[in-house]
Amino acid sequence: MSSKIIISAALAGAVTTKKQNPAVPYTPEEFAREARLAGEAGAAIVHIHFRDPDTGQPTTDPKIMQATMDAVRQSSKVLINLSTGVSLDSSLEERKRPVVFHSPDLASLNPGTMNFCSVNYKDGTIIADKSYINPLQATLDFGRTMKQNKIKPELECFNIAHVHNTLFFLEHYDFLDLPLHYSFVFGVMGGVRFNSDILNSYIHAVPPGSSWQGLGVGPLCYPVAMASAVCGGHIRVGLEDNIYVDFLTRTKSKGSWDQVEKAVQIARLAGREPASPEEARQILKLPAKD
Numbered sequence: 001m002s003s004k005i006i007i008s009a010a011l012a013g014a015v016t017t018k019k020q021n022p023a024v025p026y027t028p029e030e031f032a033r034e035a036r037l038a039g040e041a042g043a044a045i046v047h048i049h050f051r052d053p054d055t056g057q058p059t060t061d062p063k064i065m066q067a068t069m070d071a072v073r074q075s076s077k078v079l080i081n082l083s084t085g086v087s088l089d090s091s092l093e094e095r096k097r098p099v100v101f102h103s104p105d106l107a108s109l110n111p112g113t114m115n116f117c118s119v120n121y122k123d124g125t126i127i128a129d130k131s132y133i134n135p136l137q138a139t140l141d142f143g144r145t146m147k148q149n150k151i152k153p154e155l156e157c158f159n160i161a162h163v164h165n166t167l168f169f170l171e172h173y174d175f176l177d178l179p180l181h182y183s184f185v186f187g188v189m190g191g192v193r194f195n196s197d198i199l200n201s202y203i204h205a206v207p208p209g210s211s212w213q214g215l216g217v218g219p220l221c222y223p224v225a226m227a228s229a230v231c232g233g234h235i236r237v238g239l240e241d242n243i244y245v246d247f248l249t250r251t252k253s254k255g256s257w258d259q260v261e262k263a264v265q266i267a268r269l270a271g272r273e274p275a276s277p278e279e280a281r282q283i284l285k286l287p288a289k290d
Helices: 028-041 061-076 090-100 136-148 160-172 196-205 218-230 254-269 279-282
Strands: 007-014 044-048 078-084 108-110 126-128 152-158 182-187 212-215 236-237 242-244
Touching: 007 028, 007 242, 007 254, 028 044, 028 061, 028 254, 044 061, 061 090, 061 152, 078 279, 108 196, 136 152, 136 160, 152 160, 160 182, 160 196, 182 196, 196 212, 218 242, 218 254, 236 254, 242 254
Parallel strands: 007 044, 007 236, 044 078, 078 108, 108 152, 152 182, 182 212, 212 236
Antiparallel strands: none
């Protein structure tokens, strides 16, 4: 499977809205359509932040979550990865709901607190000065729930300390099963910038045999995808992290699916083919479901 690359499509996050890009899904039907098109374009996994269909705000309302899950599962065979980040304003109880109410194939697990800010890089203006609260006890609690529900944690690492925290959990607790799967996030203010030294630090810090995907926010989307394809990682793209399919021309994506198409091109330039959902299941060694 070394020549296979798993492409994940993050369909909607906590921040991006239809005002920024009309293709951002809110309703169960829109999520289903985006999941189907992303799968047809070459994605094996879709990552979902649930949205209120009326307001577009992040939500973990049980009825909305269930309707969205049903719609996505009926529309496509892609694997489902649910966010436990939800939003910076969500309580830990709200954030835990996706893995309490559902048993997706994967779910994000955050192993550390950090600043999570919006800034203007041109003049230094701090637009939103916030924190992403992830106490170690919450990581332990969420992780144990994931193991109980046979959900593979995707360890979201915004800096190298988050990788080191996962090593602590692996040494002292039993909710993480080898091989681990990581998401290396680049470009969030409060996290790390992107260069080859930082990427190599991540790669060398994780336990042997671990899998990982690169995730670049905004203009880092495709450079990180290229580096991931070359260095043996997997790729995440999608409207959660990036609203453009082409930064040179400032062409907005028609959906997460056209970013997936671009990721497939990048993968093939590196001599790799996109994995199917079933191949992704084997590569990630996902827990068997009843």
